[in-house]
Amino acid sequence: MTQESDQVAQRRANLDALKQLGVDIYPARFDARSTITAIVAEHGAATGESLEADQITTRVAGRILGIRSFGKANFLVISDGHARIQVYVRQDSLPPRDFSVFRLLDFGDWVGVEGRLFRTKTNELTVWAAQLTFLAKCLVPLPEKWHGLQDVEIRYRQRYLDLIVNPASRQVFEVRSRVVTALREFLIARGFLEVETPMMQPIPGGALARPFVTHHNALDIPLYMRIAPELYLKRLVAGGIERVFEINRNFRNEGISTQHNPEFTMLEFYWSYADYRDLMTLTEAMFAAVAQAAIGTDQVTFGEHAISLAPPFRRLSLRDAAAAAAATRLGGPVDVSVLRERESASALASRLGIAVAPGSGAGQIAATVFESLCEDDLIQPTFVYDFPTEVSPLSKQKSDDPDTVERFELYVGGFEVANAFSELNDPVEQRRRFEEQLRTRAGGDEEAHAMDEDYVRALEYGLPPTAGEGIGVDRLIMLLTNSPSIRDVILFPLMRPV
DSSP states (O other): OOHHHHHHHHHHHHHHHHHHTTOOSSOSOOOOSSOHHHHHHHHTTOOHHHHHHHTOEEEEEEEEEEEEEETTEEEEEEEOSSOEEEEEEOGGGSOHHHHHHHTTOOTTOEEEEEEEEEEOTTOOEEEEEEEEEEEEOOOSOOOTTTTOOOOHHHHHHTHHHHHHHOHHHHHHHHHHHHHHHHHHHHHHTTTOEEOOOOSEESSOOSSSOOOOEEEETTTTEEEEEOSOSHHHHHHHHHTTOSEEEEEEEEEOOOOOBTTBOSEEEEEEEEEETOOHHHHHHHHHHHHHHHHHHHHSOSEEEETTEEEEOOSOOEEEEHHHHHHHHHHHHHTSOOOGGGGGSHHHHHHHHHHHTOOOOTTOOHHHHHHHHHHHHTGGGOOSOEEEEEEEGGGOTTBOEETTEEEEEEEEEEEETTEEEEEEEEBOOOHHHHHHHHHHHHHHHHTTOTTSOOOOHHHHHHHHHOOOSEEEEEEEHHHHHHHHHTOSSGGGTSSSOOOOOO
16 A cells, blocks of 8 residues: 555544544534634734733634644644644543544644643643544645645645645635725725626627537527626616626636636726726726735736836837837838738738738737737736727727727736727627628637627617726736736636546
8 A cells, every 4th residue: 555545544544433432523513712813813922921810711623734742742733724823732631532532633634622822831822722622534644745735736626735735825815805805896986886797698799709608408599608798788888877897707718828717707897988098097096906905015026027006007009019019020110000001911920920810901910910029028017009990899999090999908917907998889880890700700710709689789779988898807816916827816727637
């Protein structure tokens, strides 16, 4: 047998022995009066003399992270995931069965302890156990280096084990919770209404992405997992809800990378009577406020970079940025007008060695050049604005430039974190854009937008001037926790079966 299987056998034997003692090996509850974290916070600075004088008793529970014996003096170290406290166990201080329970405990077990607080000769805050209650057996040995599990595959596949042995992982998900709360509170404080929209939709819409397909048996119709809530939220704006948002789960049948997971979290919000410039100002304030609430500062470290989320953020035109980057790469001037005609844009991409999808127009090529040459260098927060109409089927065109829409993407740390635009509210132009997307789809683009007749009908009832934005919550949390992969900030990322 291997060493691990020997340990498993011994742990199971200890569990059987506990059962023979009459111990309830799977108790339903334990009446804790406090948490280890609260005890340490309240009494961590108390002197041994004051603890002796006050005779403070407590009743807490936690996982065993240490077992030591020195003759008649025995010690446990238990943790609630945040803090740890030592437990002093003496045979003459416990009921006989409780001490027998102690002798059958293993590293990783859960126990409840009742006793008084004191300090040992080494001045460590400790519970002098008067009662010891068995709560659960850890049947599988924890990693030897339990304080630093490094195998990322195990960490992602067995997140429970990661949370047990890596305190930093728990901290990431506590930050995540605070980020989601702060986003919600920021918008509610500004009059936005939180709603819920369908996750299963008859027509996938609101983004250029390949959906997951399912089937409803009773109605005998195909359904699509939501790729974005956008078109439903804008229906609500057309219905008179002037400020609306949803923190939503989206599903896109795409590749997996350090920045992509097929299931991810987005914040989408829509603001009547505003445009994309208003959203830039709001987004600057939001990011700074959320960072302060989640991590206590708007100055963050991401990889090797120190990033400031304090307003204002840099602003950069997409075509100007692409032309400037192309000029640097080629060592000569590149006029931005080159990116407005398909033939010249295609020739520029060819000179740069950048492949473009068949059938791409000048707008798509300009966006491809930008993505290839510029994205990785946008470390400090940067609004990249004025996108080609061709790649923005739901955005409002600029009044003086029909080939350009009022749209921006926010880049931080070298990747996109937010996408926003003044919403297209002309039903005739929206139908034309959908029809153009259908032609693209017929040419083989599986991510092209489908026709949504009901959404066009909603626009015909009248959508007021509106600005809308989507923020990648997972990517924002990556930045705030200095996490290099999106899998680090999703509790259960999708993994290939083993």
